[in-house]
Amino acid sequence: MTSPVSGFSKKNKQEKIQWLVENYLQNDPIAKQTLERYWNSDTALQRLHDDFVENTLSNYYLPFGIAPNFLINGKFYAIPMVIEESSVVAAASNAAKFWSDRGGFKAEVINTEKNGQIHINYFGKPEDLEQFFLLVKPKLITGIAALQKNMKQRGGGLLEIQLENSTEKLAGYYQLHCTFETKDAMGANFINSCLESMAEIFESEVEQYEPFQVSQQFPEVVLSILSNYVPNCRVRAEVSCKLKQLDGKKVDGKDFAKRFVRAVDIAGVERKRAVTHNKGIMNGIDAVVLATGNDFRAVEAGIHAYAAKDGAYRSLTHASIEGDTFRFWMEIPLALGTIGGLTSLHPLVKLALRILENPNARELMQIVAVAGLAQNFAAIRSLVTTGIQKGHMKMHLMNILNQLEATSEEKEQAVEHFNERAVSHNAVVTFVTQLRS
Amino acid sequence: MTSPVSGFSKKNKQEKIQWLVENYLQNDPIAKQTLERYWNSDTALQRLHDDFVENTLSNYYLPFGIAPNFLINGKFYAIPMVIEESSVVAAASNAAKFWSDRGGFKAEVINTEKNGQIHINYFGKPEDLEQFFLLVKPKLITGIAALQKNMKQRGGGLLEIQLENSTEKLAGYYQLHCTFETKDAMGANFINSCLESMAEIFESEVEQYEPFQVSQQFPEVVLSILSNYVPNCRVRAEVSCKLKQLDGKKVDGKDFAKRFVRAVDIAGVERKRAVTHNKGIMNGIDAVVLATGNDFRAVEAGIHAYAAKDGAYRSLTHASIEGDTFRFWMEIPLALGTIGGLTSLHPLVKLALRILENPNARELMQIVAVAGLAQNFAAIRSLVTTGIQKGHMKMHLMNILNQLEATSEEKEQAVEHFNERAVSHNAVVTFVTQLRS
Numbered sequence: 001m002t003s004p005v006s007g008f009s010k011k012n013k014q015e016k017i018q019w020l021v022e023n024y025l026q027n028d029p030i031a032k033q034t035l036e037r038y039w040n041s042d043t044a045l046q047r048l049h050d051d052f053v054e055n056t057l058s059n060y061y062l063p064f065g066i067a068p069n070f071l072i073n074g075k076f077y078a079i080p081m082v083i084e085e086s087s088v089v090a091a092a093s094n095a096a097k098f099w100s101d102r103g104g105f106k107a108e109v110i111n112t113e114k115n116g117q118i119h120i121n122y123f124g125k126p127e128d129l130e131q132f133f134l135l136v137k138p139k140l141i142t143g144i145a146a147l148q149k150n151m152k153q154r155g156g157g158l159l160e161i162q163l164e165n166s167t168e169k170l171a172g173y174y175q176l177h178c179t180f181e182t183k184d185a186m187g188a189n190f191i192n193s194c195l196e197s198m199a200e201i202f203e204s205e206v207e208q209y210e211p212f213q214v215s216q217q218f219p220e221v222v223l224s225i226l227s228n229y230v231p232n233c234r235v236r237a238e239v240s241c242k243l244k245q246l247d248g249k250k251v252d253g254k255d256f257a258k259r260f261v262r263a264v265d266i267a268g269v270e271r272k273r274a275v276t277h278n279k280g281i282m283n284g285i286d287a288v289v290l291a292t293g294n295d296f297r298a299v300e301a302g303i304h305a306y307a308a309k310d311g312a313y314r315s316l317t318h319a320s321i322e323g324d325t326f327r328f329w330m331e332i333p334l335a336l337g338t339i340g341g342l343t344s345l346h347p348l349v350k351l352a353l354r355i356l357e358n359p360n361a362r363e364l365m366q367i368v369a370v371a372g373l374a375q376n377f378a379a380i381r382s383l384v385t386t387g388i389q390k391g392h393m394k395m396h397l398m399n400i401l402n403q404l405e406a407t408s409e410e411k412e413q414a415v416e417h418f419n420e421r422a423v424s425h426n427a428v429v430t431f432v433t434q435l436r437s
Numbered sequence: 438m439t440s441p442v443s444g445f446s447k448k449n450k451q452e453k454i455q456w457l458v459e460n461y462l463q464n465d466p467i468a469k470q471t472l473e474r475y476w477n478s479d480t481a482l483q484r485l486h487d488d489f490v491e492n493t494l495s496n497y498y499l500p501f502g503i504a505p506n507f508l509i510n511g512k513f514y515a516i517p518m519v520i521e522e523s524s525v526v527a528a529a530s531n532a533a534k535f536w537s538d539r540g541g542f543k544a545e546v547i548n549t550e551k552n553g554q555i556h557i558n559y560f561g562k563p564e565d566l567e568q569f570f571l572l573v574k575p576k577l578i579t580g581i582a583a584l585q586k587n588m589k590q591r592g593g594g595l596l597e598i599q600l601e602n603s604t605e606k607l608a609g610y611y612q613l614h615c616t617f618e619t620k621d622a623m624g625a626n627f628i629n630s631c632l633e634s635m636a637e638i639f640e641s642e643v644e645q646y647e648p649f650q651v652s653q654q655f656p657e658v659v660l661s662i663l664s665n666y667v668p669n670c671r672v673r674a675e676v677s678c679k680l681k682q683l684d685g686k687k688v689d690g691k692d693f694a695k696r697f698v699r700a701v702d703i704a705g706v707e708r709k710r711a712v713t714h715n716k717g718i719m720n721g722i723d724a725v726v727l728a729t730g731n732d733f734r735a736v737e738a739g740i741h742a743y744a745a746k747d748g749a750y751r752s753l754t755h756a757s758i759e760g761d762t763f764r765f766w767m768e769i770p771l772a773l774g775t776i777g778g779l780t781s782l783h784p785l786v787k788l789a790l791r792i793l794e795n796p797n798a799r800e801l802m803q804i805v806a807v808a809g810l811a812q813n814f815a816a817i818r819s820l821v822t823t824g825i826q827k828g829h830m831k832m833h834l835m836n837i838l839n840q841l842e843a844t845s846e847e848k849e850q851a852v853e854h855f856n857e858r859a860v861s862h863n864a865v866v867t868f869v870t871q872l873r874s
Contacts, residue, residue, distance in 0.1 A: 025791060066457060228713045
């Protein structure tokens with residue numbers, strides 16, 4: 001390829017694939033077949049999925065799995081998880097089972113406020129802008145009455161608009177900070193539509209305001225958009241039990257709890273560790289976020305920024321031993337929807353929500369937070385006892401065997417062989433080669 | 438469900454589905470069919486995907502799309518993207534086309550060092566630990582010779598081990614900070630195997646070291662694991678052009694550049710804005726990370742923590758006007774693999790890498806960073822000109838129509854109708870209802 005292609009998006013799927021195969025895949029018919037073998041045989045269903053985004057050529061498979069036995073606020077859930085990393089579903093299931101015998105998970109929504117900003121340039125007198133804001137604020141609110149109608153009927157809508165002087169951060173920088181309640185919708189479209197509409201009204205009113213004309217200093221909207229930083233849309237998840245309930249076959253409960261708390265404390269002070277610690281939490285969170293049709297980039301960004309809220313990037317989870325009790329908990333910001341977006345479009349998302357017994361957004365926040373906490377519990381437990389590689393490589397054994405195109409018989413023999421032996425890519429290759437020779 | 442299920446992971450897929458349908462889906466045959474209609478008709482292929490993780494019931498579809506016209510370091514790429522959010526692929530394609538006419542993207546790998554830590558408790562004299570470390574360090578290195586063999590042949594391996602005294606962060610906390618070069622592998626399994634192996638050697642040597650026996654203060658390994666914080670595995674992507682090259686039909690290039698730079702500057706000082714700004718970057722990054730079989734949770738965690746490295750969470754991108762030149766760039770940590778993991782297992786991942794002309798890890802770092810920068814450019818451009826909702830809702834139109842089960846004819850009419858009108862869920866419902874009455 002030495003020149004750009006024109007009108008690509010206007011080609012149909014066959015033409016796009018043809019172009020790709022000609023220009024990047026040496027006209028290889030196998031390459032084309034690889035895309036096609038992932039198409040669904042139900043053409044209507046395939047069209048639905050093709051329309052989700054632009055230039056769709058095929059369906060990328062991520063495993064849709066299930067982690068049962070999650071006891072949350074006294075109710076048992078089977079949690080659908082969409083994730084490609086081996087051992088995540090297994091770890092979640094193990095942690096769920098473990099805690100179902102010890103009172104289960106408690107989860108609580110702390111608040112559900114979303115927010116968005118109209119970002120403004122203004123280099124005139126602050127008082128003029130403040131006066132103008134008082135004048136225009138009611139007009140902004142009435143101006144979005146039609147947009148808000150449905151949301152208000154559901155009990156949500158714009159909560160408040162505040163003018164923030166951010167000139168200490170950046171010369172001439174002000175914001176209209178707007179807060180929203182969006183009920184069971186994640187609310188991105190609603191908030192952005194409200195903000196852009198208010199920004200238009202704001203700009204048209206600016207032109208008519210006399211003090212700005214006198215000073216010839218007019219506020220100007222730079223951009224308007226929701227924020228994925230939602231520290232006031234927060235959920236808490238926790239587990240606790242007596243130390244002696246942590247006793248295992250080879251482990252003393254108190255010793256285990258001490259090691260566990262120490263590991264969490266380390267992630268509380270050391271960024272290099274905190275990043276991977278929180279990454280493990282996100283393994284659980286994103287898997288449920290994906291399964292329920294929510295936007296994992298939004299969730300990731302909001303949570304990681306929250307982990308850095310104190311100026312240092314820290315662990316999201318906390319653990320303590322108080323008297324004879326072990327406690328492990330987490331508080332995270334989480335803006336999720338159970339209506340709108342993909343939730344009513346993607347048949348497997350609909351099913352995932354049904355499996356969760358059609359939660360509202362608040363319940364889903366709790367479930368997702370618990371999945372994250374469970375994941376972290378399982379990871380830390382492995383790390384402070386046997387290490388993670390043993391379990392991880394066992395899970396990876398089947399992938400390596402598939403790569404070697406092992407037969408069912410070979411797989412059985414390999415699983416038996418590696419039951420008490422360390423799995424490594426080399427060791428598996430050697431074993432299968434020996435089997436075959 | 439009032440009690441946990443036992444032995445769930447040992448059930449086969451049919452039994453797992455049966456259990457789920459009985460316990461959570463009211464024995465609804467449609468629910469079962471929904472899972473089954475996503476199975477691949479090729480049973481060997483389906484088994485491959487089932488084995489990726491545990492308790493897999495079906496395949497979750499994410500659109501596999503393509504964004505052509507990416508001119509990177511003088512070469513045209515068509516970038517595969519896996520993403521469920523409408524407008525991301527379109528935005529990437531638009532930005533790619535835009536910059537292909539203006540010299541394209543430049544990208545550069547700055548360094549490729551990975552790291553991991555053995556986290557240690559030790560409350561004795563620091564000098565004793567320092568002396569012990571000098572003694573044991575060669576043994577740690579020789580102890581992983583077999584593990585390192587393949588990696589060394591590929592030019593990688595353990596680079597250095599340093600003892601870090603982190604007692605100012607947490608009493609009694611030390612680390613063995615280990616750095617690695619892992620070439621075209623992401624390296625998580627390799628690094629974790631090395632660390633756990635070195636940790637074992639370390640612990641066995643501890644017992645025999647006399648000064649520890651004298652003081653009765655023994656260092657103890659808490660846990661050993663790689664870090665997903667990889668500030669020394671970094672890539673830079675940038676674009677630049679003359680201001681007049683930014684002139685559009687209705688836009689003056691210099692005005693546009695000023696608004697653009699201001700928008701980026703705001704994301705540089707305001708966390709609420711930075712989070713969403715960076716989220717948009719991750720839309721592009723994660724889409725390629727997923728398509729190429731890499732771990733997006735690892736990438737997300739590392740990048741967001743890097744955005745907070747100065748103590749405040751900030752924009753990852755930067756923009757400037759220097760004389761008559763507009764510049765826009767980003768530097769991010771990015772640990773990716775083009776071998777190992779899913780890269781040789783998932784047929785669509787293999788194909789995605791082929792579409793990218795089988796890049797090595799360094800090339801993939803550049804491509805992924807460019808996808809992120811392009812995404813951010815497209816988002817900021819929309820935000821400072823027309824706003825994002827118009828484009829976004831246009832993209833969402835097809836989803837709403839599918840939800841209403843619109844026919845091809847209805848879709849055509851709707852697309853025409855909404856060509857010059859604002860798309861909202863209500864407006865589309867009203868329009869289709871009218872069509873049908």
